[in-house]
Amino acid sequence: MHAYRTHTCAQLRAEHAGTSARLSGWVHRKRDHGGVLFIDLRDHYGLTQVVANLGSPVFDILDRLRVESVVTVTGDVLAREAGAVNPKMATGEIELKAVEVNVQSAANELPLPVASEADYPEEIRLKYRFLDLRRERLHRNIVLRSGVIASLRRRMIEQGFTEFQTPILTASSPEGARDFLVPSRVHPGKFYALPQAPQMFKQLLMVAGFDRYFQIAPCFRDEDARADRSPGEFYQLDFEMSFVTQDDVFAAIEPVLHGVFEEFGDKSVTPPPFPRIPYAESMLKYGNDKPDLRNPIEIVDVTELFRTSGFSRFAAIAQEGGVVRAFAARNAGAESRKFFDQLNTWAQSEGFAGVGYAISKTADYHNRWLRYVTGTANGLVISENAPEEVRQELERVQRKEPHKLEALTGPIAKHLSFQEQVRLIGMTGARPGDAIFFSAGETSKAVKLAGLARTKVGTDLGLIEQGAFKFCWIVDFPMFEYDEDAKKIDFSHNPFSMPQGELEALETQDPLTILAYQYDIVCNGIELSSGAIRNHRPDIMYKAFEIAGYTQADVDRDFAGMINAFKFGAPPHGGSAPGVDRIVMLLADEPNIREVVVFPMNQKAEDLMMNAPSVATPKQLRELSIKVVE
Secondary structure, eight states: OOSSOSSOTTTOOGGGTTSEEEEEEEEEEEEEOSSEEEEEEEOSSOEEEEEEETTSTTHHHHHHOOTTOEEEEEEEEEEOOGGGOOTTSTTTTEEEEEEEEEEEEOOOOOSSOSSOOOOOOHHHHHHTHHHHTTSHHHHHHHHHHHHHHHHHHHHHHHTTOEEOOOOSSBOOOOSSSBOOEEEOSSSTTOEEEOOSOSHHHHHHHHHTTOSEEEEEEEEEOBOOOBTTBOSSEEEEEEEEEESOOHHHHHHHHHHHHHHHHHHHOSSEEOOSSOOEEEHHHHHHHHSSSSOOTTSOOOOEEOHHHHHTSSOHHHHHHHHTTOEEEEEEETTGGGSOHHHHHHHHHHHHHTTSSOOEEEEEOOHHHHHHTGGGEEEETTEEEEOTTSOHHHHHHHHHHHHHOGGGOOSEESTTGGGSOHHHHHHHHHHHTOOTTOEEEEEEESHHHHHHHHHHHHHHHHHHTTOSOSSEEOEEEEEOOBSEEEETTTTEEEESSOTTBOBTTHHHHHHHSOGGGOBBSEEEEEETTEEEEEEEEBOOOHHHHHHHHHHTTOOHHHHHHHTHHHHHHHTTOOOOEEEEOOBHHHHHHHHTTOSSGGGGSSSOOOTTSOBTTTTBSOOOOHHHHHHTTOOOOO
16 A cells, blocks of 8 residues: 555545545544544545544544644545435545544644635735645636646647747846846846846747747736736746738637637637727727726717717816717616715726716607607707607697706706707617716826726626626737827837838828737736737838837847847747736636735735845845945
């Protein structure tokens, strides 16, 4: 018999009854039922119930042990009686009657419970992460992560990609976040940088003639933590392809992502090809560039309607160059006044002035009048299909009792004419009983609030579709943007992307109108990756950087490895890099990325378990020619 186990704690079944077995694992739970001690023994694979009777040589040994002690138990496999079978356990038909027990390691009193999934302070969970990882949910998440990575690797190889490893110690690159710098001992005063992404190396692999590259790449960025972002390091499925268009990149990665989400998820998955949404359309309809398509709400621009309306506040915003955005939410008109007040308070807590609203009238009202009228900028138009009695009634009310014509109610509606109300209903698609919500102000702030409010309202009203992974591509990002702080034009996304129209566009178009072959892949409102068709021509690269304020000498100095390589023949190429951590977070249905990372840091980028970062010794600093300034 093996020294530690003949089976794992998930293997024994009814057919093993009458045999001997040896198991090793952790004491998960203990229950003393009047002289009969029950132990749930746990290992990586599962649980087995061990039983010991009072008076047996092993009873006292097991009774004295704390939970989470490690033991090896040898005994007889017994079939449970019918009433004692536990269908929730894979091994629930049997139990192991302990004959011999060897204590491999006794546990101290625990700082957090392992057998319970109850929430616990994050500081304790991270400090004792090795205990936290024993808990079922987190343990399952990490096993899921391993399976996802193996599946990604297999699927990429099946697509004809070859795996390469790129350097960890490298030069700084402009990825948009701070670098982690590593001082060089043999070159005093000089520093390596940990790669924010293998961007330049994977492009150089294409220049070197490798056609399809990928790796599960570690990336390092000195940026603040978020629920969907680790504060120091993360992993991505990094890939690049030669002689490809944007369509080719999409066609290569869509089956991989679709397959992984089908394999490990329990929800419907958007079938390839994934929808493609231009950046400008996404910002208008969803208020951001990572839309959650499970939310049916769509935002519309109603600035022109309010520009000449009687609602002076919105009219002034429109006339001063701002925008008014609106969206309708199904059946929200039935909500109490408290709902709308709380939404307004929420908006103010987010730093905005508030969210306006109007409520669409009842179905009877819609069926009686509104179905036959259209609001236009020039007034009210009665449909030719309107019955004569409806036409006469509408004309009479307009002429004699216009105050009775009301398609909307609420604080904003009372400032709008009937024609404007009807027009607003048509623009937003509001149905009877819906509520229309408004965001107004300077463009970027109004767009942001509309996007946040869309998510807030959709969530609070239960409009978000459950049981679905909805993918889309965001395409046609602007190549450049205006930096208000620096008062200059700068790159908006990725400086190494190919502009649409190439050199001709850079030389003839307003830079702020130039689009790039840049794209993001989004799932359920989470950005999984950014990518692009790369700028592989030195002349186009020099011109693009010139527009952003860089000289040719700057480019030659800062991007020497890549620009020099491109001068010796570079193929058209492109790629992307879906985030592994975010993929697993979605599949595990976890709200925070720390729940799918084995040893994460806290919000302050501290490893509480290993006490990192830590103070370097004077000897270490001397060797690196570094002096710490307090």
